[in-house]
Amino acid sequence: xxxxxxxxxxxxxxxxxxxxxxxxxxxxxxxxxxxxxxxxxxxxxxxxxxxxxxxxxxxxxxxxxxxxxxxxxxxxxxxxxxxxxxxxxxxxxxxxxxxxxxxxxxxxxxxxxxxxxxxxxxxxxxxxxxxxxxxxxxxxxxxxxxxxxxxxxxxxxxxxxxxxxxxxxxxxxxxxxxxxxxxxxxxxxxxxxxxxxxxxxxxxxxxxxxxxxxxxxxxxxxxxxxxxxxxxxxxxxxxxxxxxxxxxxxxxxxxxxxxxxxxxxxxxxxxxxxxxxxxxxxxxxxxxxxxxxxxxxxxxxxxxxxxxxxxxxxxxxxxxxxxxxxxxxxxxxxxxxxxxxxxxxxxxxxxxxxxxxxxxxxxxxxxxxxxxxxxxxxxxxxxxxxxxxxxxxxxxxxxxxxxxxxxxxxxxxxxxxxxxxxxxxxx
Amino acid sequence: xxxxxxxxxxxxxxxxxxxxxxxxxxxxxxxxxxxxxxxxxxxxxxxxxxxxxxxxxxxxxxxxxxxxxxxxxxxxxxxxxxxxxxxxxxxxxxxxxxxxxxxxxxxxxxxxxxxxxxxxxxxxxxxxxxxxxxxxxxxxxxxxxxxxxxxxxxxxxxxxxxxxxxxxxxxxxxxxxxxxxxxxxxxxxxxxxxxxxxxxxxxxxxxxxxxxxxxxxxxxxxxxxxxxxxxxxxxxxxxxxxxxxxxxxxxxxxxxxxxxxxxxxxxxxxxxxxxxxxxxxxxxxxxxxxxxxxxxxxxxxxxxxxxxxxxxxxxxxxxxxxxxxxxxxxxxxxxxxxxxxxxxxxxxxxxxxxxxxxxxxxxxxxxxxxxxxxxxxxxxxxxxxxxxxxxxxxxxxxxxxxxxxxxxxxxxxxxxxxxxxxxxxxx
Numbered sequence: 001x002x003x004x005x006x007x008x009x010x011x012x013x014x015x016x017x018x019x020x021x022x023x024x025x026x027x028x029x030x031x032x033x034x035x036x037x038x039x040x041x042x043x044x045x046x047x048x049x050x051x052x053x054x055x056x057x058x059x060x061x062x063x064x065x066x067x068x069x070x071x072x073x074x075x076x077x078x079x080x081x082x083x084x085x086x087x088x089x090x091x092x093x094x095x096x097x098x099x100x101x102x103x104x105x106x107x108x109x110x111x112x113x114x115x116x117x118x119x120x121x122x123x124x125x126x127x128x129x130x131x132x133x134x135x136x137x138x139x140x141x142x143x144x145x146x147x148x149x150x151x152x153x154x155x156x157x158x159x160x161x162x163x164x165x166x167x168x169x170x171x172x173x174x175x176x177x178x179x180x181x182x183x184x185x186x187x188x189x190x191x192x193x194x195x196x197x198x199x200x201x202x203x204x205x206x207x208x209x210x211x212x213x214x215x216x217x218x219x220x221x222x223x224x225x226x227x228x229x230x231x232x233x234x235x236x237x238x239x240x241x242x243x244x245x246x247x248x249x250x251x252x253x254x255x256x257x258x259x260x261x262x263x264x265x266x267x268x269x270x271x272x273x274x275x276x277x278x279x280x281x282x283x284x285x286x287x288x289x290x291x292x293x294x295x296x297x298x299x300x301x302x303x304x305x306x307x308x309x310x311x312x313x314x315x316x317x318x319x320x321x322x323x324x325x326x327x328x329x330x331x332x333x334x335x336x337x338x339x340x341x342x343x344x345x346x347x348x349x350x351x352x353x354x355x356x357x358x359x360x361x362x363x364x365x366x367x368x369x370x371x372x373x374x375x376x377x378x379x380x381x382x383x384x385x386x387x388x389x390x391x392x393x394x395x396x397x398x399x400x401x402x403x404x405x406x407x408x409x410x411x412x413x414x415x416x417x418x419x420x421x422x423x424x425x426x427x
Numbered sequence: 428x429x430x431x432x433x434x435x436x437x438x439x440x441x442x443x444x445x446x447x448x449x450x451x452x453x454x455x456x457x458x459x460x461x462x463x464x465x466x467x468x469x470x471x472x473x474x475x476x477x478x479x480x481x482x483x484x485x486x487x488x489x490x491x492x493x494x495x496x497x498x499x500x501x502x503x504x505x506x507x508x509x510x511x512x513x514x515x516x517x518x519x520x521x522x523x524x525x526x527x528x529x530x531x532x533x534x535x536x537x538x539x540x541x542x543x544x545x546x547x548x549x550x551x552x553x554x555x556x557x558x559x560x561x562x563x564x565x566x567x568x569x570x571x572x573x574x575x576x577x578x579x580x581x582x583x584x585x586x587x588x589x590x591x592x593x594x595x596x597x598x599x600x601x602x603x604x605x606x607x608x609x610x611x612x613x614x615x616x617x618x619x620x621x622x623x624x625x626x627x628x629x630x631x632x633x634x635x636x637x638x639x640x641x642x643x644x645x646x647x648x649x650x651x652x653x654x655x656x657x658x659x660x661x662x663x664x665x666x667x668x669x670x671x672x673x674x675x676x677x678x679x680x681x682x683x684x685x686x687x688x689x690x691x692x693x694x695x696x697x698x699x700x701x702x703x704x705x706x707x708x709x710x711x712x713x714x715x716x717x718x719x720x721x722x723x724x725x726x727x728x729x730x731x732x733x734x735x736x737x738x739x740x741x742x743x744x745x746x747x748x749x750x751x752x753x754x755x756x757x758x759x760x761x762x763x764x765x766x767x768x769x770x771x772x773x774x775x776x777x778x779x780x781x782x783x784x785x786x787x788x789x790x791x792x793x794x795x796x797x798x799x800x801x802x803x804x805x806x807x808x809x810x811x812x813x814x815x816x817x818x819x820x821x822x823x824x825x826x827x828x829x830x831x832x833x834x835x836x837x838x839x840x841x842x843x844x845x846x847x848x849x850x851x852x853x854x
Contacts, residue, residue: 075841191844234800306820337828373661393733402762414498
């Protein structure tokens with residue numbers, strides 16, 4: 001079976017390319033060319049039969065957002081994860097990643113895939129750790145076969161894209177350690193692999209056996225999202241040698257996956273100060289030949305636990321403005337606890353705001369803002385509420401205000417500037 | 428009496444300059460030179476005797492934030508406004524503006540000034556409108572004497588800076604109308620003046636009698652914050668001819684105020700798409716010879732009523748990154764209703780995040796982020812909470828989580844990356 005990447009390279013326009021072209025108001029040829037070059041991906045595992053909202057990610061397309069959901073060892077509730085999925089969908093997430101840990105992780109993944117009309121991603125090494133622990137083994141005892149068998153199981157389940165930390169090599173870790181960091185590794189997957197490497201005194205097996213991994217992903221046409229295990233976890237650690245050494249690796253790994261006919265996403269930081277975001281996006285685009293860039297936040301300051309949906313929306317908006325393609329949300333509970341349903345909602349909304357603010361710069365979906373502004377001009381409150389990203393929230397504010405007899409809001413009352421100008425125009 | 432601007436021009440270092448220099452870790456000479464050139468202001472009316480936290484705004488200093496409070500005709504509660512003041516102070520606002528409308532506006536202003544240890548700003552035309560309405564007159568009947576007498580009253584009360592919309596001229600309004608906008612004027616003060624101009628068929632009296640206004644402000648050493656009555660109220664209206672025509676006026680008006688020895692702040696938009704923010708800041712800095720730029724938001728999309736603290740924080744962070752000096756917060760209730768105490772809190776926090784994210788880029792206060800990151804490395808949760816911008820919020824998240832026996836958080840539990848790396852380092 002040819003993968004979508006191979007079809008694109010052979011000039012074949014598939015149904016998925018046509019769907020994405022239509023949604024993005026671009027030509028199918030543009031999408032095909034982007035996939036062939038690697039600047040666009042359409043993550044879609046044919047076994048994910050509930051996937052109805054096929055989306056493209058990459059150059060020239062709308063900015064896409066992802067919501068991370070999933071259980072933790074201390075908090076496992078399948079129903080709650082399904083609620084999180086539903087609320088993330090309600091507010092417009094383009095994908096979900098199931099990052100479940102704990103004994104019910106396989107059930108959660110299968111349920112989410114079965115119910116998700118959007119693409120689903122995973123980080124297979126979490127399941128690997130779980131399967132090993134069932135056999136009373138630690139992650140350091142992982143064999144490449146353990147990893148491959150989990151990839152196959154998840155691909156059979158219908159996972160559309162998988163985060164695989166193949167770029168975190170001994171070179172990159174040494175680079176980081178020589179330079180020194182406040183917070184060394186903050187990627188869970190990255191930490192598993194560093195433990196493995198230190199214990200076994202060998203190179204990262206996901207790097208060593210990368211060809212085998214790619215070959216298996218190709219079999220199911222699963223997109224690889226190459227993880228950034230070295231991402232900084234503190235704004236003061238950003239853009240250091242370890243991070244950039246790994247990014248160099250990611251570029252080479254992307255090339256190998258493309259050569260094998262597999263679609264590639266590149267994952268990125270993390271915690272970056274505002275003035276380094278542009279360079280981070282540019283470096284990724286240059287070193288990884290334009291592969292779609294998937295950033296986590298980035299968070300632009302560390303001082304606001306409880307509000308990292310905002311620190312992440314600021315960084316995400318800037319990253320997307322400079323060319324990042326895919327924003328992983330951050331919720332208010334980041335750094336403190338597993339997000340609950342409301343955290344997921346706030347995370348998706350903040351991320352959607354960042355993505356849309358860039359979409360309008362890209363000339364997409366400006367009609368939404370136009371209609372809102374026109375309804376403001378008409379003082380048409382019902383329409384303003386209907387056009388709001390969160391209608392309930394907007395309605396709640398409107399209804400809780402002492403509106404009085406005039407068709408205005410309580411901010412200015414009869415002194416409403418819009419009302420005054422309407423009156424002045426009437427003369 | 429010499430104003431602070433005149434003293435700076437004469438090479439005199441005042442106590443206020445020394446206070447600001449110390450707080451900013453800069454030399455008193457740097458502050459003096461900035462005030463003399465007009466790139467720095469220290470708004471401080473000597474009659475504001477409760478002002479203990481004297482702050483500078485401008486080039487090379489920390490980014491400052493402002494919280495707008497005040498009553499509306501439909502919602503007047505002095506106690507609530509005092510609560511808003513207190514919560515804004517708690518979360519670190521550098522100034523408050525009292526924008527009260529309605530019959531208690533004079534009481535509210537006096538109370539806020541008496542209680543505010545930070546600088547207080549006002550928009551005097553609101554009181555002018557109120558005083559006229561008491562005499563059964565409309566704003567279109569305003570005489571310049573009405574305006575000057577309100578300025579004097581507010582200056583006597585101790586207002587530190589006043590927004591005066593002298594730049595909204597007939598030229599600028601014509602420019603806007605010829606080009607066309609979705610939402611014409613969204614500035615309350617601007618709308619008052621447009622009504623006045625249209626009714627009287629004369630130039631904006633705050634432009635015509637600018638010298639008289641400046642001369643009065645000089646008497647009390649009150650800083651003028653030249654208002655942007657033409658600011659766009661829709662991202663699709665941004666950076667148009669009307670807005671830039673007014674900005675040209677603001678540059679000339681700034682020069683006149685400086686020549687008279689009065690400190691100047693320039694107000695700016697408003698609603699601007701992400702990709703126009705850099706140019707807006709650059710234009711202000713060029714056309715107004717580096718005068719401190721005070722932006723309202725800017726909001727980067729119109730689709731998120733209920734979340735405009737986030738759309739404003741994104742825009743504010745970017746504006747400050749490019750050189751804006753003073754961020755006016757936006758609250759979640761913007762466009763829907765008068766903010767309540769919780770809205771004020773969320774607005775200040777979002778704005779503070781934006782300001783601090785830029786402060787660390789400017790090399791200021793990076794120790795805050797460093798300490799947070801170090802406490803994360805030590806898994807010291809109490810210290811993380813104590814360092815949080817909103818300690819109660821962070822503590823609430825921490826306490827609501829099923830922490831288990833390990834010193835980690837419920838996001839990853841025992842798979843915490845930081846914990847794993849500590850273990851790996853121990854070997």
